[in-house]
Amino acid sequence: MQIESNSVVTLHYTLKDNDGKLIDQSDDGSFLYLHGAMNIISGLENALTGKAAGDELSVSVKPEEGYGVKDPERIQEVPKEMFEGADDIQVGIQFHAQSPEGQEMVVTVTEVKDDVVVIDGNHALAGVDLNFDVKVIEVRDASEEEVTHGHVHGPHGHDH
Ligand SMILES: [Zn+2]
Numbered sequence: 001m002q003i004e005s006n007s008v009v010t011l012h013y014t015l016k017d018n019d020g021k022l023i024d025q026s027d028d029g030s031f032l033y034l035h036g037a038m039n040i041i042s043g044l045e046n047a048l049t050g051k052a053a054g055d056e057l058s059v060s061v062k063p064e065e066g067y068g069v070k071d072p073e074r075i076q077e078v079p080k081e082m083f084e085g086a087d088d089i090q091v092g093i094q095f096h097a098q099s100p101e102g103q104e105m106v107v108t109v110t111e112v113k114d115d116v117v118v119i120d121g122n123h124a125l126a127g128v129d130l131n132f133d134v135k136v137i138e139v140r141d142a143s144e145e146e147v148t149h150g151h152v153h154g155p156h157g158h159d160h
Contacts, residue, residue: 005036010138030156037150059132067125074121
């Protein structure tokens with residue numbers, strides 16, 4: 001059975017950057033997604049179309065088909081006094097903030113200066129080339145309900 005729209009796909013994957021640094025992995029059979037429903041980044045989804053259980057592939061995904069390119073407008077300097085507990089702010093701290101469009105986003109502190117804190121609202125993987133090693137474990141048809149909801153149900157799927 002080949003992967004097509006409305007297939008439920010179980011994957012093992014390893015994700016590395018261009019330096020070979022491990023970013024993420026799932027090799028315990030717990031990663032499932034609904035194909036064609038934009039559950040995963042488009043670059044990986046496109047590469048999996050037509051594959052079948054047992055297939056192994058290596059996929060390199062550019063930022064444009066991954067988590068996007070870095071948007072310089074999402075990097076800002078904020079006066080330190082805007083932060084509660086400003087003395088404790090360190091590089092790497094993440095918090096939730098509202099984007100100018102009103103969406104919730106995760107912001108990372110990238111630099112702490114005397115009077116200002118530099119924050120970056122880009123996705124942590126924005127601008128990063130993504131190198132996946134993927135093995136297709138299982139492919140099945142989605143149920144009508146899964147197709148309607150746009151995600152996978154059952155063990156390791158959406159629970160509701
Ligand atoms: Zn559902």
